[in-house]
Amino acid sequence: MVRITNMTFGYKRQKLFSDLNLSLEPGNIYGLLGKNGAGKTTLLKLISGLRLPQAGTCNVLGFDPAQRPAALLEDICFVSEELHVPAVMPSLFEKLYAPLYPRFNHAAFHEYLDEFEMDVAKRLSELSYGQKKKYLLAFGLASGCRLLLMDEPTNGLDIPSKSQFRRLLARAGATDQVILISTHQVRDMENLIDPIIILDKGSIVFQQPLQEAAARLRTGIEREEPVDGTALYAEKTLGGYVVMRRNEGTEETSIDLETLFNAVTTNREKVQAVFATSAAGKDA
Numbered sequence: 001m002v003r004i005t006n007m008t009f010g011y012k013r014q015k016l017f018s019d020l021n022l023s024l025e026p027g028n029i030y031g032l033l034g035k036n037g038a039g040k041t042t043l044l045k046l047i048s049g050l051r052l053p054q055a056g057t058c059n060v061l062g063f064d065p066a067q068r069p070a071a072l073l074e075d076i077c078f079v080s081e082e083l084h085v086p087a088v089m090p091s092l093f094e095k096l097y098a099p100l101y102p103r104f105n106h107a108a109f110h111e112y113l114d115e116f117e118m119d120v121a122k123r124l125s126e127l128s129y130g131q132k133k134k135y136l137l138a139f140g141l142a143s144g145c146r147l148l149l150m151d152e153p154t155n156g157l158d159i160p161s162k163s164q165f166r167r168l169l170a171r172a173g174a175t176d177q178v179i180l181i182s183t184h185q186v187r188d189m190e191n192l193i194d195p196i197i198i199l200d201k202g203s204i205v206f207q208q209p210l211q212e213a214a215a216r217l218r219t220g221i222e223r224e225e226p227v228d229g230t231a232l233y234a235e236k237t238l239g240g241y242v243v244m245r246r247n248e249g250t251e252e253t254s255i256d257l258e259t260l261f262n263a264v265t266t267n268r269e270k271v272q273a274v275f276a277t278s279a280a281g282k283d284a
Helices: 040-048 090-100 106-115 129-142 159-172 210-216 257-266 268-283
Strands: 002-011 014-024 028-034 055-060 076-079 147-151 178-182 196-200 203-208 217-222 233-237 240-246
Touching (some): 014 203, 028 040, 040 055, 040 076, 076 129, 090 106, 106 159, 196 257, 203 210, 203 268, 240 257, 257 268
Parallel strands (some): 076 147
Antiparallel strands (some): 233 240
16 A cells, blocks of 8 residues: 655755665554654655655555645545644534545544544634644544554643544544554554554664564563673663563563664664564574
8 A cells, every 4th residue: 555665865954764665554553653853754744745755666555646646635634743724613624625535424523523522613723732633633534545644643632632532543443544653652552553663764674563573572570680682672660670582482472662662773683683583484
């Protein structure tokens, strides 16, 4: 559904991507993780055609998004962290913009607004940031698009609203749909996003289903700091150290996404070697 091959992109003073490759398949809610400034938002804009690659190819739903064909635009919805809403009533926004998406589900949209406890008696421009965010998230989830891009969807949401969003996302995804969520709030999303994609230093350095990660890695608390070089990552915490190691057993373990992210970005080669060894074993 999404195929990026050897893509290069940068700004005048900053080169973001060099020979970046990425493949996304339908039926998944991908989590895109990366440090601030790693290019997560820019990658979403390249996929949606809001930025143009300088080299390489980007194919989305069989189209080049840089050409912005109507057949593609009606099947992509991008909920940006930068909220821009017109000074209109919510009902007029729906009337104006829902027809752009042939599979828009009006009944589901109003269910989502009710779930979010939205105040629809005010103009969108008069709503708080969090209320605007909830309205646009509900719109995106109801759009019926085969590609739904969300940039930091839980930013600006209070604790109850985050729970509401997780419930809606869990039941809104379709088997023919790709949902790609860029976030640094992994605690908010860790029970929903899968597979995990980690973007670091201009490349996709990790892309694995959580099941595979749980089979190959394990995290635990150890009393002493590991110094023998066998740990993939260690971080001091109350009562000892949070340590990530290769899973030498046959049972899957629980994976903490923050620890996984820190392990990949600080010890990339060792983590990648764990999965390269796994892949070689399967091919043998």
